[in-house]
Amino acid sequence: DADVTQTPRNRITKTGKRIMLECSQTKGHDRMYWYRQDPGLGLRLIYYSFDVKDINKGEISDGYSVSRQAQAKFSLSLESAIPNQTALYFCATSDPGSVVEQFFGPGTRLTVL
Amino acid sequence: ELKVEQNPLFLSMQEGKNYTIYCNYSTTSDRLYWYRQDPGKSLESLFVLLSNGAVKQEGRLMASLDTKARLSTLHITAAVHDLSATYFCAVDISSNQFYFGTGTSLTVIP
Numbered sequence: 001d002a003d004v005t006q007t008p009r010n011r012i013t014k015t016g017k018r019i020m021l022e023c024s025q026t027k028g029h030d031r032m033y034w035y036r037q038d039p040g041l042g043l044r045l046i047y048y049s050f051d052v053k054d055i056n057k058g059e060i061s062d063g064y065s066v067s068r069q070a071q072a073k074f075s076l077s078l079e080s081a082i083p084n085q086t087a088l089y090f091c092a093t094s095d096p097g098s099v100v101e102q103f104f105g106p107g108t109r110l111t112v113l
Numbered sequence: 114e115l116k117v118e119q120n121p122l123f124l125s126m127q128e129g130k131n132y133t134i135y136c137n138y139s140t141t142s143d144r145l146y147w148y149r150q151d152p153g154k155s156l157e158s159l160f161v162l163l164s165n166g167a168v169k170q171e172g173r174l175m176a177s178l179d180t181k182a183r184l185s186t187l188h189i190t191a192a193v194h195d196l197s198a199t200y201f202c203a204v205d206i207s208s209n210q211f212y213f214g215t216g217t218s219l220t221v222i223p
Contacts, residue, residue: 042201042213058210090155101146102211104156
């Protein structure tokens with residue numbers, strides 16, 4: 001089984017709808033991240049969390065919110081989706097330490113019409 | 114504003130040839146990561162470079178880091194078709210936030 005899973009894998013929704021993307025991990029890592037990927041722009045950090053009580057905004061947090069329900073679960077919400085939030089979304093985890101290597105989930109392709 | 118720039122953005126090369134991908138970043142950091150992404154897939158970690166002068170090699174790929182020049186390179190030796198993918202570098206400036214380059218899309222032509 002995959003260490004980092006994301007649901008759903010694909011989602012098409014309409015402008016104004018509320019959407020939640022979920023991420024679960026079995027790696028036992030404390031740190032979790034949400035990124036979006038757009039063609040030609042690489043990955044950009046939306047939010048990150050060091051533990052259940054520690055949530056921080058990333059580079060592009062406007063229009064998004066997150067919830068860290070447990071060490072293993074980190075959800076990303078779009079309260080009122082808009083078309084420019086159409087992107088590929090990745091969840092990642094890492095363990096604190098000298099290396100801080102990130103492990104990525106399979107991604108969620110979100111289309112907002 | 115931190116910038117992480119990769120070049121080239123697109124690279125088409127023949128099998129058997131050598132080439133280098135460059136990653137420049139605009140702020141002090143001694144942690145740099147290289148990832149590979151296949152079409153429609155997630156990111157796979159290739160190399161973690163943690164200090165000035167670090168060099169890592171895996172198969173036909175070799176990565177290096179020059180923190181003084183704020184430059185990392187990913188060198189491809191004798192390219193094969195299986196190396197076709199998009200390669201990203203990422204800079205970790207505080208063990209908290211990672212800034213990714215725009216990616217280099219590599220196509221190896223038989």
